[in-house]
Amino acid sequence: xxxxxxxxxxxQDHVRECILYDLLFKAAMVDHQALYGLSLxxxxxxxxxxxxxxxxxxxxxxxxxxxxxxxxxxxxxxKKGVYLVMIRxxxxxxxxxxxxxxxxxxxxxxxxxxxxxxxxxVSDPFVQSRETGDKQSGIKP
Amino acid sequence: xxxxxxxxxxxxQSFYAxxxxxxxxxxxxxxxxxxxxxxxxxxxxxxxxPLAKAYGVATPEPLWQAEQKxxxxxxxxxxxxxxxxxxxQISMIxxxxxxxxxxxxxxxxxxxxxxSLRLFGNDPEAIAATIRKRVFLETGVVCRVxxxxxxxxxxxxxDMAKKRxxxxxxxxxxxxxQSLWKLPIEKLFGVGSRMxxxxxxxxxxxxxxxxxxxxxxxxxxxxxxxxxxWRTAHGIDESPVSAKAHDVQKGIGHHMTLPRDYHTAEExxxxxxxxxxxxxxxxxxxxxxxxxxxxGCRGADFDLPTGFSRxxxxxxxxxxxxxxxxxxxxxxxxHWEHSPIRSVGIQLSQLVSDxxxxxxxxxxxxxxxxxxxTMDGIRSKYGNDSIVRATSLLSAGQAKERANKIGGxxx
Numbered sequence: 221x222x223x224x225x226x227x228x229x230x231x232q233d234h235v236r237e238c239i240l241y242d243l244l245f246k247a248a249m250v251d252h253q254a255l256y257g258l259s260l261x262x263x264x265x266x267x268x269x270x271x272x273x274x275x276x277x278x279x280x281x282x283x284x285x286x287x288x289x290x291x292x293x294x295x296x297x298x299k300k301g302v303y304l305v306m307i308r309x310x311x312x313x314x315x316x317x318x319x320x321x322x323x324x325x326x327x328x329x330x331x332x333x334x335x336x337x338x339x340x341x342v343s344d345p346f347v348q349s350r351e352t353g354d355k356q357s358g359i360k361p
Numbered sequence: 362x363x364x365x366x367x368x369x370x371x372x373x374q375s376f377y378a379x380x381x382x383x384x385x386x387x388x389x390x391x392x393x394x395x396x397x398x399x400x401x402x403x404x405x406x407x408x409x410x411p412l413a414k415a416y417g418v419a420t421p422e423p424l425w426q427a428e429q430k431x432x433x434x435x436x437x438x439x440x441x442x443x444x445x446x447x448x449x450q451i452s453m454i455x456x457x458x459x460x461x462x463x464x465x466x467x468x469x470x471x472x473x474x475x476x477s478l479r480l481f482g483n484d485p486e487a488i489a490a491t492i493r494k495r496v497f498l499e500t501g502v503v504c505r506v507x508x509x510x511x512x513x514x515x516x517x518x519x520d521m522a523k524k525r526x527x528x529x530x531x532x533x534x535x536x537x538x539q540s541l542w543k544l545p546i547e548k549l550f551g552v553g554s555r556m557x558x559x560x561x562x563x564x565x566x567x568x569x570x571x572x573x574x575x576x577x578x579x580x581x582x583x584x585x586x587x588x589x590x591w592r593t594a595h596g597i598d599e600s601p602v603s604a605k606a607h608d609v610q611k612g613i614g615h616h617m618t619l620p621r622d623y624h625t626a627e628e629x630x631x632x633x634x635x636x637x638x639x640x641x642x643x644x645x646x647x648x649x650x651x652x653x654x655x656x657g658c659r660g661a662d663f664d665l666p667t668g669f670s671r672x673x674x675x676x677x678x679x680x681x682x683x684x685x686x687x688x689x690x691x692x693x694x695x696h697w698e699h700s701p702i703r704s705v706g707i708q709l710s711q712l713v714s715d716x717x718x719x720x721x722x723x724x725x726x727x728x729x730x731x732x733x734x735t736m737d738g739i740r741s742k743y744g745n746d747s748i749v750r751a752t753s754l755l756s757a758g759q760a761k762e763r764a765n766k767i768g769g770x771x772x
Binding site for chain 1: 383443447481494495500501
């Protein structure tokens, strides 16, 4: 998992990664909770749990690295259709204004990347079928 | 000595298509266009991503033509409300650099950063790079920055920035002869295809030739527009970047391109009435009335223009749809030459406040006014198509269809 520990060079990219993993682990947790009451949900518990754990760990890594850069996320909130993030960097306050639609799409990209890189999911028949389907086109288990 | 200003014109690359790509990662490596209605394969291409443009897809061309150029073209239905939201979000990002932000269109905005230059490091190109980065990271939209000492130079610089890898270009007035003047005349801001033919007839093919032509000759030939173009070629423009540029409204207008040619006066008048309703509703919303009504009708063949555009001054200012309709019908009856009509536009100008109006012994104006405001209230609460005129339910009517659209495109 060496590629996941890398920290973006530019502070703006770094802040966005941190925000994305923050949102991702929280969203995965909420989805995990929502699945409890549903039938046929057992197969997804482990997947969502490991996704949430991975995203939380990554978020903490990124946040720590941000602090080393003298940059701290002070506040993040949804307001008037945008996601506002207040940060302090080298004593200066910056307000970043993200599009929630973009953040959601970027979270999806990170989930896809995680599914491709991690090996934790191979026991999951759904993901397994996707992987074999990609490799051996036309042969479906 | 007056200090040189630093003006940015920031233009979004394939704005609608970029917003769609940002929202949907599956589309990012595909050629996409935002166009009409993909289900019925109608309409024109409103925006094409760079991948689609590489296949020769251009805006605005009919969707069927674009699909012929690129077999794997993905057609996305427009979401105008979303694009407006992103445009506002981008304005908010710009406002963190300067309070002087003037929207030029939905995807172009002027910024005057003269006053905040020192705060952000005194290097306009570095500031432009930071803004580009922020816009991309926060909205997913790529933008290009043209830098100049006035709005005209910034606009011309922005056109040049589109061809630069860094997406930024600084056009300096003292370097115009090495950059702008070398370009063909049609590259000058304000010169369209017709103006280009006029200039060609005068033997002017390059911007340099226009710049070297006497301004008096141009004024004599083109009037005030000639002087404006001469000043543009010399990079002269004193107009300020003003956040309140659009606060003062001179007119309220609506224009509709019809789905087919309309041949009869009955059909066209239905559209005129619908447009009068829309114009008056907007005027009432802003508590304004207008004294002059303009009507424009145009045929389908743009190369062989048919139709007319005329205006008339009414006896007194109004924002009542039926009064406006009466005058518009009068214009229509006088100037329509029975040619097929594909687009109709109505404009109300010479605006005044509607807080004071002349009462009339023979009409109950207060009742009309109250009825109009009640209908506006119903529409704003339950939707634009919650109450329409009976004529709009006929096959020629477009009100129901347009209720789900902004500027003629899907919300």
